[in-house]
Amino acid sequence: MIMSLPEEDLTCPVCCDIFRDPVLLSCSHSFCRNCLKQCWDTRIRECPVCRRKGSKSPPPSNLALKNLCEALQQMRRQNSLEEQVRCSLHGEKLKLFCLADEQPICVVCQASKLHKNHDCSPVEEALLNCKKKLEFALKSLQSKMENLKGMYKTSGDMFTYIKYQSLETQRRIKSQFELLHQALCDEESARTEALKKEEEEKVVAIKEKMNKLSAEILSVTETMSAIERQLKEDDIILLKNFKATQDRDRDILGGLDDMSGSLIDVTKHLSNLKYRVWEKILDNVDYTSVTLDPSTAHPCLVLSDDLTSLHYSKQPSCCPDNPKRFHVSAEVVGMTSLGSGSHHWVVETGSNQDWLLGVASLSVSRNTEVSARPENGFWTLCFRDGELRAMSSPPTLLTVSSKPEQVKVHLDYNKGTVSFFDPVDNLLLYAFSQTFTEPLLPYFYTQNSHPLRILPEKVLITVLQQ
Structure with a gap:
């Protein structure tokens, strides 16, 4: 009808x-x-x-x-x-699945030279195997989708923080340049321009990363939808489209790398800023041999604008995560790794009643809380509960007449010694002896609101005449 x-x-x-x-x-x-x-x-x-x-x-x-x-x-x-269930070449029913070409074929196809030497299986058996593979691919893509969404959110947080970093760094640069003579205005403009250029580069890079993540999320979404549709199709249709679906899954890009290096290199703009422009001013130039790396600072640590002092705050800052940052304890390390030679710096402890000072190995854990002792890669002096201790194994209680207001840390990498002095009378407080196997970083810890401050050193300029 x-x-x-x-x-x-x-x-x-x-x-x-x-x-x-x-x-x-x-x-x-x-x-x-x-x-x-x-x-x-x-x-x-x-x-x-x-x-x-x-x-x-x-x-x-x-x-x-x-x-x-x-x-x-x-x-x-x-x-x-x-x-669909019949061979387009011979009109016979598709009863076999070619394992080499991953396509359903008929018995005539199997006898032809195109598939003569290929392994084949019944469509019922192949269907179960193909469904298992597609279901596994779907689960893998679902997991990948969650990771991509997390990375996309982290990228968005970093994008916002980069803008904050740029504004904050400009404020710090300006506050230091205001202390200098008018002759430094040109230098200030040049450094601000360099910061803006880096900001633009970092923003462009993070936008590109976010665009790639968006594109990959879209690609994964489309592939997941295609697989879900495939799993609902008729068995033979699923088998016919199986190879194309597999190829599409293989074309999806691998996971993107982590976010290391995405943030603005604040230390490049702020570290020893006044010293690096010493040719513009010959008097009253402060040089600090050790500056703090803000990318490593625990969120509860507040660093000064010139990156030479730190104190503890109960209100953590909203800084994005990165692999260099200490996450558990209120710790921070210096910017420059020390892998040879002799180095020293003086830290003013003042009224701070809870601190650790010294050096730490470059590879110390940033995600777990461990004792600051040599076996864990730390060589430190500790003041807590009114007592001064060298953090040896076990800790050594030090007898001093009064708490030192300043502590000088001296590292001789080649000799393998880390020494602590009271710089007022150059009294040796304690010395570690160790064979170092990797670079070290200046190390600081405090859970006190009073600051620890790295004292500047005077710079002497000598002119050699021919």
Whole structure:
């Protein structure tokens, strides 16, 4: 009966497609329910064909026509499925799956030279294996999607923090340059411009990273949707499309690297700033041999603008995470690693009643809390509860007449010694002896609101005359 009807009798006059949920008007014309609603929403309530005014009540469904259209659609699907399950070359039913080409084939294909030496399996057996592979790929992509979303959020946080870093660094640069003579204005402008250029480069880099993450998220989403559709398809259709789906999964980019190096290098702009412009001013130039690395500072540590002092705050800062930062204990290390030669610096402890000073190995853990002792890569002096101790194994209680207001740390890397002195009378407090196997970093810890301050050294300029 369906085949005897011309297709135009089953076609909606509005959308020119097979009727979907047809309704019947009093003039005997039929339309898709949605098509008629759209027409009546934009013009008066009349038949789109004969213009006869329609009733105010909703038109009834044309059930007979609906059944005919659904039967026609079902017949089309069956014919399409029948074509899909037969070989396009030989017309035979697809009963085998070529493991080499990952495609369903017929028995004639198997005997042909194209697949003659290929291993094949029944489609039922291949279907189970292919479904397992696709389900595993889907789970892997779902896990990857979660990681990508986390990385995208971290990128967004870093984007915001870079802007903050830029503004804060500009403020610090300005505060230091205000202490200098007017002759330094040109130098200030040059350094501010360098910061702005780095900011632009970092912002461009993080935007590109975020764009790549967005593109990969979209790609993963589309691939996941394709696999989910595949898993709902007919078995043979799934097998026919399996290789294309697998190839699409392989084309997805690997996970992006971490965010190391994304932030502005604040120390490049602030470290020893006044010393590096000493040619502009010959008097009152302070040089600090050790400056703190803000990228390593625990969020509860507050560093000074010139990166030479630190104190503890119960209110942590909103700084983004990075692999260099101490996460558990209120610690920070210096900017420059020390891998040879002799080095010293003096720290003013003042009223601070809870501190550790010394050196730490470059590879010390930043994510776990460990004792600051030599076996863990620390050589430190500790003042706590009114007692001074060298953090040896076990700790050594030191007898002193009074708490030192200043502590001089002296590292002789080649000789393998770390010594602590009271610089007022150059009294040796304690000395470690160790064979170092990796570079060391100046190390600081405090959980006290009073600051620890690295004291500057005087710079002597000597002119050699020919």
